[in-house]
Amino acid sequence: MASIEDIGIDLGSSNVIIAERGKGVIFNEPAVLAVNHATRNIISMGQEAYQMTGREPTGITVMRPLQKGTIQDFDLLSLMLNYFVMRVVGRQLFNRPRALMSISATSNEIEKRQLILRMLGAGARRTQLIERPLAAALGANISINEVTGRMVVDIGGATTDIAVISSGEIMARSILDTGGDAFTEALIRYIRLKHNLLIGWRSAEDLKSAIGTVDVQDQNTLTLPTAGRNLVSGLPRQADITSQECAEAAEEPLHALIEGLHSVIEHIPAELANDVFDEGILLTGGGAQMRALREVIEREMQIPVYVAEHPQEAIALGCAKVLERPGEYGRILGDGRRAR
Ligand SMILES: Nc1ncnc2c1ncn2[C@@H]1O[C@H](COP(=O)(O)OP(=O)(O)OP(=O)(O)O)[C@@H](O)[C@H]1O
Ligand SMILES: [Mg+2]
Incomplete structure (x- = not known):
């Protein structure tokens, strides 16, 4: 396996997407495992396990370690992550990439620490975390360091992550359980x-x-x-x-989504709200691909709405972009841990 550059990982509850610095997306598979629940043995993971959904043999269950944005089963999540990272990185002793990972905003500090540590075992030299909306905006080629407020709405599987960003910071945030x-x-x-x-x-x-x-x-x-x-x-x-x-x-879910957007706009300062009216709303995430969603939100909210060029890949691409330009974006990163 050729040596790998640093990697950006979008750890979603439906899909795990990995982008390599300078190369783009190199991995995209469902975040599921098929598990034998008597023995807890893993039968398959990713696409192979997803194919079993709804036709699982007796005793086998297809499980999602991340559900509704929270980690349901830490051991399974960690096994899956190890396997996925291993598949793109290989077992390389000397060429260990740096990783930048975006995870659900509802993960607590202990979970974050655990993930970072387990990434070391999966072959990453160092893992840092980034807030999902910042990565999504960058992956959609939006400049986040400007003072002008930008609204980014990532519609994933389990959640919709709504954020207003200005000067590289998240000024307002709301996470809906409607994805x-x-x-x-x-x-x-x-x-x-x-x-x-x-x-x-x-x-x-x-x-x-x-x-x-x-x-x-x-x-x-x-x-x-x-x-x-x-x-x-x-x-x-x-x-x-x-x-x-x-x-x-x-x-019904559409109504919940639009209510959620309204609520965020109603609670931000007038200057930021004006920016959002001028700049429009950016949609990312797999759910942004639902037909006519862009048009319906635009019609209901009377605000321009646009969809990222590669909506489902935006977060992973954004992570890879930060790794390409650490000088420009380094300050927005969360805490990291280095391999000794
Ligand atoms: N072509 C499509 N049309 C409509 N919906 C789609 C399409 N492709 C994917 N989706 C939907 O996108 C959702 C998954 O999006 P995504 O991969 O961004 O989620 P995730 O990042 O894993 O989840 P989360 O961010 O909530 O943890 C699923 O609900 C799926 O049905
Ligand atoms: Mg997501």
């Missing part, structure tokens, strides 16, 4: 109630990204046959689900 997954859950609920059909998580995710929209006013109806289990007969059945139905299902 992209809330839209998937709402879709499963809606189809169960309306069609008496229970669809699996992966089918709902496919539906959401293939035809899903969040705009109930969208006239352009798309349809996708979706398989599930009929709740009356118990037998497998297919139903044609429309994009209009996806939009209806999305109403």
